[in-house]
Amino acid sequence: MDMSQIDHLRAYGIAYNALELGVKVEWLLNYRGGAFLMQESPKIEELCKVRGVSYEIIGEGMVQSIYSTIEQENMEQVELTVAPKIAVYVPPHQAPWDDAVRLALEYAEIPYDKIWDEEVVGGVLAEYDWLHLHHEDFTGQYGKFYGSYGNVPWFRKQVDINEHTAKKLGFKKVWQLKHVVANKIAEYVNQGGFLFAMCSATETIDIALAANGMDIVPLIDGNVYDLDCQEKLDFGRTFAFKDFEVDLNPMRYRHSSIDMTQEVRTLGPRAYFKLFSFSAKYDPIPTLLTQNHTKAIAEFLGQTTGFRKALIKDDVAILGDIPGTQEVKYIYGDYGKGFFTFYGGHDPEDYAHLVGDPPTRLELHPNSPGYRLILNNVLFPAAKSKRLKT
Secondary structure (H helix, E strand, O other), rough: OOOOOHHHHHHHHHHHHHHHHOOEEEEEEEEOEEEEEEEOOOOHHHHHHHHOOOOOOOOHHHHHHHHHHHHHOOOEEEEEOOOOEEEEEEOOOOOOOOOHHHHHHHHOOOOOOEEEEHHHOOHHHHHEEEEEEOOOOOOOHHHHHHHHHOOOOOHHHHHHHHHHHHHHOOOOHHHHHHHHHHHHHHHHHHOEEEEEHHHHHHHHHHHHHHHOOOOOOOOOOOOOOOOHHHHOOOOOHOOOOOOEEEOOOOOOOEEEOOOOOOHHHHHOOEEEEEEEEOOOOOOOHHHHHOOOOOOOEEEEOOOOEEEEHHEEOOOEEEEEEOOOOOEEHHHHHHEEEEEEEEEEHHHHHHHHOOOOOOOOOHHHOOOOOOHHHHHHHHHHEOOOOOOOOO
């Protein structure tokens, strides 16, 4: 999984498929870019050939040599167990943008199920090991797109479907349903699930958890929001963020003070964020989540691009940031018995992915370091690993 790999992204699919087939898989953290060591299997070898994934067949002597190197260096071997069952939170309407995680899963040929509000409220999350959220607004404000797209057909359809779903499930307002969904997701993680969120979902789920049944929706739903809502926010309920202010301007494409999109835009498309280095033996989880063939990754924007450092809780691990700025791009933390990872931005291979832009073609980016971070998270629930020690 170093620079010699032809297709890093599909290699994760090979590892996942090996687990499905009952083949023993070890993840060699920090060894050759985070290589996978698998029991020899004709089926896996054939999959590598068909999908264009680089591999080497090695003997027992070489395996022992690798283990010896790992023992002496800042490396670790982590056994992967069962292929995790994956769910992606996807609305039933066709959104005018793609989801980088779904693109990655489909390119790597890793199976997943689509779920949405009705399934979450119905308790289906207990069936899954891994849940992904992307361009979702758990505050019930439809992404705050009404200022720019209020009369566009796709937006009106989104509003209609959300309102219909809320009424079907017994809620007067969409925001009330979304707060319940956010709480269901928090319960899922608290009980041992793994949550991976990108773009606006990272920010809006914490806003919804902090608000927790309080109206913070400005005007668009026909009601005036709670005038004391800012003072009543409960940051003890959130995953990652504290002390933030919600943006109550209904015409502004911004949810809160957490996001740094406007500041990041001034850096331009040549900005890079850098992954932190961790002790593989003492901090295997953040080491696993940052496996890559490079430590510097091109910045990319989203509705929520990056997180303001001062608003991140003290017990949350920072995995990647833009040095010399207040922007944090990639974070990880414990939540009860489970874990969460938040990754800012919308599409790692499209600096400014706009509404209506075509999906990224991953066959043109098989070695994408930004997409590798997504796939690290996909395999994380399969790893027999320890919690952060430092």
